[in-house]
Amino acid sequence: MPHTSHSLLTVGEAASRAGITVPTLRYYEERGLVHSQRTAGNQRRYQRLALRRLAIVAAGQRVGLSLDQIKAALDELPADRAPSQADWSAMSRRWAGLVARRIRELQVLESSLESCIGCGCLSLGRCSLINPDDAAAEEGAGSRWARRARDAGT
Amino acid sequence: MPHTSHSLLTVGEAASRAGITVPTLRYYEERGLVHSQRTAGNQRRYQRLALRRLAIVAAGQRVGLSLDQIKAALDELPADRAPSQADWSAMSRRWAGLVARRIRELQVLESSLESCIGCGCLSLGRCSLINPDDAAAEEGAGSRWARRARDAGT
DNA sequence: GAACAACCTCAAGTCGACTTGAGGTCAAAT
DNA sequence: ATTTGACCTCAAGTCGACTTGAGGTTGTTC
Numbered sequence: 001m002p003h004t005s006h007s008l009l010t011v012g013e014a015a016s017r018a019g020i021t022v023p024t025l026r027y028y029e030e031r032g033l034v035h036s037q038r039t040a041g042n043q044r045r046y047q048r049l050a051l052r053r054l055a056i057v058a059a060g061q062r063v064g065l066s067l068d069q070i071k072a073a074l075d076e077l078p079a080d081r082a083p084s085q086a087d088w089s090a091m092s093r094r095w096a097g098l099v100a101r102r103i104r105e106l107q108v109l110e111s112s113l114e115s116c117i118g119c120g121c122l123s124l125g126r127c128s129l130i131n132p133d134d135a136a137a138e139e140g141a142g143s144r145w146a147r148r149a150r151d152a153g154t
Numbered sequence: 155m156p157h158t159s160h161s162l163l164t165v166g167e168a169a170s171r172a173g174i175t176v177p178t179l180r181y182y183e184e185r186g187l188v189h190s191q192r193t194a195g196n197q198r199r200y201q202r203l204a205l206r207r208l209a210i211v212a213a214g215q216r217v218g219l220s221l222d223q224i225k226a227a228l229d230e231l232p233a234d235r236a237p238s239q240a241d242w243s244a245m246s247r248r249w250a251g252l253v254a255r256r257i258r259e260l261q262v263l264e265s266s267l268e269s270c271i272g273c274g275c276l277s278l279g280r281c282s283l284i285n286p287d288d289a290a291a292e293e294g295a296g297s298r299w300a301r302r303a304r305d306a307g308t
Numbered sequence: 309g310a311a312c313a314a315c316c317t318c319a320a321g322t323c324g325a326c327t328t329g330a331g332g333t334c335a336a337a338t
Numbered sequence: 339a340t341t342t343g344a345c346c347t348c349a350a351g352t353c354g355a356c357t358t359g360a361g362g363t364t365g366t367t368c
Contacts, residue, residue, distance in 0.1 A: 012344065022345085023327060031325095041334045043345055062263055067325070088270065096267035099260050106257045109216055113250035116242065166314065176315085177357060185355095195364045197315055221355070 008037070008045035018054035025054075033057055033071055035079060049080065056091075063095050064102060162191070162199040172208035179208075187211055187225055189233060203234065210245075217249050218256060 009017070015025040028034050029044070034053050036044040053074055060070035073091050077083040083091075163171070169179040182188050183198070188207050190198040207228055214224035227245050231237040237245075 010344075011346095021327080024325085026346095027326065039334085041345085042347095043334065059263070059266075062259075092267045092270040096264055099264045099267060103257055103260045103264065105216075106253050106260070109213070110250055110253045110257065112213075113246045113253060116246040164314075165316095175357080178355085180316095181356065193364085195315085196317095197364065 008047065009050070011036075011044045011046070014044075014046040014050060014054070017051055019058070020054070028054070028057065028067075031067055031071060033067065033074060047080070049082065052082075053077075060095070063099055065095075065098070162201065163204070165190075165198045165200075168198075168200040168204060168208070171205055173212070174208070182208070182211065182221075185221055185225060187221065187228060201234065203236065206236075207231075214249070217253055219249075219252070 011022050011025055015022045018025065020028075025034070026044075029036060034046070034050045034057075036046050036050065039045055056074060056077075057067075057070050060073065065073075073094070076091065077087050165176050165179055169176045172179065174182075179188070180198075183190060188200070188204045188211075190200050190204065193199055210228060210231075211221075211224050214227065219227075227248070230245070231241050
């Protein structure tokens with residue numbers, strides 16, 4: 001076993017702290033979401049900072065972003081320094097906007113469903129769930145909102 | 155052009171009215187989400203009722219359900235009769251519950267992001283976005299937000 | 309009765325986000 | 339020095355939800 005009191009983390013340590021599998025961590029690295037140093041023997045070593053980036057990845061997934069979108073956000077943060085407050089709050093603000101928007105979408109849906117509970121909806125014409133044209137008027141090109149659900153599992 | 159004033163719809167008509175492509179409609183049918191009759195020449199003909207089912211599929215996707223989950227919901231509705239109000243409101247109620255739950259999750263996330271906007275989050279330990287354990291504490295066994303739920307019971 | 313769009317089936321491809329496997333190397337403990 | 343578990347790369351597989359393609363048929367219109 002690698003002794004676990006260094007400031008650099010092995011893949012296994014980093015993965016388990018981030019709550020993901022080792023292959024997933026490697027995959028994230030391949031996608032440019034995290035970075036590592038290598039030992040003389042070519043093994044990955046992660047800085048603590050990498051955990052923060054991984055946590056941001058998880059948060060982004062909860063927000064409903066694709067890895068590419070998350071990468072775009074991460075790319076605006078310094079790669080090997082703690083982000084400045086300005087960096088950080090800009091990112092938070094953008095994501096909060098996305099979340100707020102999604103919440104509004106779901107609330108529209110929720111009220112449609114609620115009005116459906118009693119309506120019987122025997123005629124198509126009346127039902128706002130079935131006829132979401134008005135409700136979803138904003139829907140542009142394929143904004144079928146990407147559902148990503150990570151089953152943290154384990 | 156097929157003349158467009160029958161009570162039965164061709165694939166093309168049904169697909170365009172449902173806002174999906176023809177292959178997608180065929181795919182849905184293959185998955186058992188809709189059903190059709192066939193002409194003597196083996197072409198699909200859809201009842202109006204199929205449009206309602208397709209609309210339910212779309213709604214379910216907006217709710218965030220998989221096609222399997224949506225199928226499970228549809229399977230409890232009569233296949234070739236309009237659903238009774240009881241059927242309908244039971245489904246709406248279940249879906250409304252899912253939506254409400256998802257909204258609550260996103261609201262937790264939203265408030266985390268909001269508090270992040272100003273916090274700087276220079277230390278991992280404090281940030282609720284980065285440390286969602288407490289925020290997500292209400293969440294029971296696994297299952298981030300119902301998607302892989304084996305109780306696809308809609 | 310020919311043109312031609314719309315239809316048919318079946319197979320394979322795509323994309324995102326991973327997982328799984330084969331075959332081989334590194335490093336901490338004994 | 340050897341063991342053993344953790345690590346390495348590269349390739350291929352999986353899953354959901356579709357899309358694309360090839361090759362052939364139907365049905366309405368002129």
